[in-house]
Amino acid sequence: MRASDRAYRKLFDEIIDGALPSGTVLGEVEQSERLGVSRTPLREAFNRLVGDGLLHAEPGRGVVVTTLTAETVSELYELREGLEEQAARLAAQRADREVFKKLWEEFEQSKNLIDGGDIGAMVFYDLNAKFDEAISAAVQNPYLAAALKNVRTHMARIRRIARTNPKRLLEAANETQLIVEAIADGDAALAAHATHVHLHKSHSRVSAAVREQLENTNQEVA
Amino acid sequence: MRASDRAYRKLFDEIIDGALPSGTVLGEVEQSERLGVSRTPLREAFNRLVGDGLLHAEPGRGVVVTTLTAETVSELYELREGLEEQAARLAAQRADREVFKKLWEEFEQSKNLIDGGDIGAMVFYDLNAKFDEAISAAVQNPYLAAALKNVRTHMARIRRIARTNPKRLLEAANETQLIVEAIADGDAALAAHATHVHLHKSHSRVSAAVREQLENTNQEVA
DNA sequence: GTTATCTAATCTGTATACAATCAACGTGTT
């Protein structure tokens, strides 16, 4: 694997999982030494991360990890509304229905596990990732898929902060399962509306979780 | 201005306006000599263009200008539907109404000019660009704005190929004007629906123009 | 005639050295 890819992956993961929190300033020489690559591939990694919206350049100081605020969260949900309702519609028209029927069963089973604490939550997150994958594959549209992938990156960062409780997870599972059902039935309108509902509720849940965080810390989320 | 920016701009423009048509293979040394920059900034430019979706890397051969097909056009319109309907809705809720009232007047006046041939078409394209700008500003959402900017890049490439006639331009102007009117009135639902209609019609017009091109050339659009 | 392998040549990736730009700080002057 290329050195620039290694640097990109490492920094990407560290930003997503909070090892490099918002506002962290990254110098070129400093990071190239830490990651064991020279400045050239490191700069390539920086540029890609700037393109992803995870870093931004501050002239003279270095690149800085993007700050997440309550504002950011709302903006991302607005974008998701546009992208995911459209994706759900298209998936309902084009998906292999068998895939989504099986996915529905998996959701049905997972709902028993969610009560079981942390390990159940992991199962649910994996299942959600599978759902996202299935949608992207079903829409058969590389441009839409790329846009979805980008927004999911930012959501992953937010989700890490806005940890939620089993009750909320179960709600989310039920909402998602309805979307899956609509797609399996080829019902585009229902799939879109169920997605709208889910995003609305999810936004509320995440905002609530973020507010809980804000009570402890400062204005920023991470 | 930085050498990498110069290289990026130059290549970007050349791809958009067709000087570098689809399928053109670009070598690093070749292009760095032509543009008068060294390989390091040129590679940065290449990477940005790959990120934009205008180039893709073909291992061993170099980077290649992305091919536009009828398929691509449909995919972009599907993405636009998701993004622009949402943008129109949000703009209707948040825009400074005076801005869109003035824009409405400009459309009203431009409609007289469109009959006048090529110069009138230019005015209309400028006005459309102004409309896009106004939407992006009104939504006040950097993530949505970035997604819109990217899709518009690809549309610019397509529009250059799918040159259309004054009658079709006038249709488009009327459709867009209705969107502007809805936003000026703060009517989010109408803005979204008018956008849907406009995109549907625009897709038909562009597809027709693309098909006309295909009769002469090959399978690819450019 | 086809296939396999070796070689040569080009292209990609990385490191490093050099140059230019920018910011912060201190010094001097009004």
Added chain:
DNA sequence: AACACGTTGATTGTATACAGATTAGATAAC
């Protein structure tokens, strides 16, 4: 004391050299 200017230090941007990988072509063997 405040402001302007210069100097120093660090940081960013560019060029180039070197190393590794990959492809195409040629030659030879089956």
